[in-house]
Amino acid sequence: MNDRLGRLRDTTINLAHGSGGRAMRELIEDVFVMAFDNPALAALEDQAVFPLADLVRHGDRLAFTTDSYVVDPLFFPGGDIGTLAVSGTVNDLAMSGAKPLFLSCGMVIEEGLAVDILRRVAASMQRVAIEAGVSIVTGDTKVVERGCADKLFVNTAGVGVVPAGVSISARRAQAGDVVIVNGFLGDHGTAILVARQQLALQSDIESDCAPLASLVAAMLDTREDIHCMRDATRGGVATVLNEFALSSGVAIRIHEAALPIREEVKGACEILGLDPLYLANEGKLVAVVPAHAAERVLAAMHAHPAGRHAGVIGEVVAQPAGIVVLHTGFGGQRIVDMLVGEQLPRIC
Amino acid sequence: MNDRLGRLRDTTINLAHGSGGRAMRELIEDVFVMAFDNPALAALEDQAVFPLADLVRHGDRLAFTTDSYVVDPLFFPGGDIGTLAVSGTVNDLAMSGAKPLFLSCGMVIEEGLAVDILRRVAASMQRVAIEAGVSIVTGDTKVVERGCADKLFVNTAGVGVVPAGVSISARRAQAGDVVIVNGFLGDHGTAILVARQQLALQSDIESDCAPLASLVAAMLDTREDIHCMRDATRGGVATVLNEFALSSGVAIRIHEAALPIREEVKGACEILGLDPLYLANEGKLVAVVPAHAAERVLAAMHAHPAGRHAGVIGEVVAQPAGIVVLHTGFGGQRIVDMLVGEQLPRIC
Structure with a gap:
């Protein structure tokens, strides 16, 4: 039939x-x-x-x-x-x-x-x-x-x-953990800006849009205890870190010099007054792991195409609970709040 | 925290x-x-x-x-x-x-x-x-x-x-089965027409919008072998019956006199040139069961608030495969095709 x-x-x-x-x-x-x-x-x-x-x-x-x-x-x-x-x-x-x-x-x-x-x-x-x-x-x-x-x-x-034994939650960040990202930040947001011609720049930036399931599987294969993991989409890395800090009741410190951001993305952000920490990504994850596990997790990530540029961008400390602080290249500090208002509508 | x-x-x-x-x-x-x-x-x-x-x-x-x-x-x-x-x-x-x-x-x-x-x-x-x-x-x-x-x-x-043992599929209708609906047809479509004021009628018709999970559970509790079941939403009962006839490679005969349709819905359809068989429902199911199972399935339905007006509207025969035929009150017959074109946009 x-x-x-x-x-x-x-x-x-x-x-x-x-x-x-x-x-x-x-x-x-x-x-x-x-x-x-x-x-x-x-x-x-x-x-x-x-x-x-x-x-x-x-x-x-x-x-x-x-x-x-x-x-x-x-x-x-x-x-x-x-x-x-x-x-x-x-x-x-x-x-x-x-x-x-x-x-x-x-x-x-x-x-x-x-x-x-x-x-x-x-x-x-x-x-x-x-x-x-x-x-x-x-x-x-x-x-x-x-x-x-x-x-x-x-x-x-x-x-x-x-899988049995895996327990990942925004509530599990604790002092002594480190914060890892798997590569360059802000590519998706910048690519959308360029596509909308809101940016008077020639640019070869492409969205990082990609499935991360096999990267995560490689990270889990290390058998290290990954505490938190979230993809940094709308609201960017800043928002994910704030969610972790709030849900876990901890502080998170990140280091400007450690943030992997392409020169073109930095340039676009300077022109438009945007902060790359808030730009959307579609193939980037933020993971929080115990410091002693970082080396093995990073090695697994570096062996995967979606994790080649993975690195530690900061660490978890006890106080002030619920707060994310950026340490700048000049020895200064500033609080990184959740995104307030709207940066780029319809980014995803 | x-x-x-x-x-x-x-x-x-x-x-x-x-x-x-x-x-x-x-x-x-x-x-x-x-x-x-x-x-x-x-x-x-x-x-x-x-x-x-x-x-x-x-x-x-x-x-x-x-x-x-x-x-x-x-x-x-x-x-x-x-x-x-x-x-x-x-x-x-x-x-x-x-x-x-x-x-x-x-x-x-x-x-x-x-x-x-x-x-x-x-x-x-x-x-x-x-x-x-x-x-x-x-x-x-x-x-x-x-x-x-x-x-x-x-x-x-x-x-x-x-549940184990349940096997309901549009492909299981066979000659000797009967077709059951659980109540009045076309109420949802008519209620939307009235709400849009596309119908210059005073009407108390309400949408039949309701979850049918407990009705289905009562039907399954009979342990009878329900062959096909589908809710008659967009495209109405006519479309569901055509899907069953096509997928199972059988013919389905329905009887106009057996169709439960409120007078107000009939009236609205006559005014607007619509056919209640194609009107959307949001709390109506079409079930195909072996003839010998009909009595027990109907008894279970009648005992449930969403099945009080349940009844047999037709039967499955072998030929002509893929075709739905309506037997009218006057002894005539007409083919009931799938909905062609659009009857009421944004009905659900």
Whole structure:
């Protein structure tokens, strides 16, 4: 029994593609099922179903997360809303130590969007999903009238499994720990600024958008006790450090000279009055580990393509609890607060 | 250690509430963590984590689904985008036989939306979540500029567990089965039309928006072999029946006289030239069961508030495969195709 309908002939999205009827089914079959190529999705049920026995092999806890993506523009140097939607949710799972397994994909599409844009986004999603070892197994499309959304919003939720013995939490930072990042900060934010032509600079900066699951797996393979880990997306490294300091009731000191920031990113920030500590990243994590574990964790990171430029940027101390302090190159200090207000809307 | 920030003072949403920084955290803590009240969310991690042992107690397979909600207007007789977002995703899980356990919540908010609207939507979500026995355990908020979205879009993804031995699929309909619905058809679509004032009628029709997890549990408790089950949302009962007929390679006959449709819904359809078989429902399921099982399944449904008006509307036959036929009150027949084109945009 061939239960496939015809191939999608439309080149732009209209309201019928969100109707629940024939046009929607053609869109889903011809764009998403084709791109995401897996039996769970191809079954066209309203839910994907998997044996729990397959999950239990990976660990003892389920991790579950979601993010919506509204980035503007949809395509930018180094990525697009599809690479972002898969990397971001994979990374939110990985930051708990989980092995990411399954993603969902919910699309809100503006009437009039070119079908080719959806095909490109779906292809990007699948490419990153394969790289990250996850399958996009269930989805949904809605279409809203022209002017009621800005082209395309994507939601991905993700399910993964945390290996037994791993216990990573924003509440576990303690005096004596060190703070590690896996590479250059602020590339994603700068790439978006350049793509929006808000920056009168020629620049080769690309978004760092990437899935970090295999980097985290390499870090966990050291068997060292990673206390905290979070990806530094909206709000940047400054916000993650503040969340750790608040949740753990500790102080965090970071050293300006140790921050890996490209000259081009520094230049863009100087021109625009931005602070690279608050710029969004989409392939950067902040990890807090005991000082004695740093060497082995860093060695594992340096051996991985996404961790080649990893380094220690600071340390955890007891007081003043809840505060992040930056030690500048000139021997000064300043408090690094959480981001107040909005730096760059629709960065992800 | 008190790691809570201040209470949210703003009364309308601005771009800073999507920044990743302090304003976003205040919004999340003061609106969503307060409403959804559970430890997983209150931990403010980027993912929720649960022992797999707790899942395995409920069955042997994980079910995973997602839906985005773009309904216009946000509030309508019988529900709102929040009741819809929880009911819809709970129902997509329940239709596989799964016990729904955890939901995620991703919000895309238009700058300028009143915070009180978010509070009302969050309260609705929590009320339905409690009714359905699920927890909203992880979430995300994004804010887009005024005019770049229409007030509020909500995505919910859901995780549940399918009990051992349950095997429900659109591919399992077979000749000799009967088709059951759990009550009146078309109420949701009609309620939205009335709320949009597209219908110059006084009407007391309310959306049927409701979680069906406990009804499905009662049906499964009969131990009868339910072959297919799907909720008849966008595209209505006609679309679900076509999906069953196509996926199973069978024909489905339904009987006009057996369709439970309120007089007011019939009247609205006549005025507007709509067919109630295509109208959206948000608390109605279509089940296909062996004829010999119908009596016990119906008895279980009739004993449940959401199944009081359940009845058989048709039967499955072998030929012509992939086709749904309506037998009219006058002895005639007509083919009931999948919905072609768009009947009512943004119905859910």
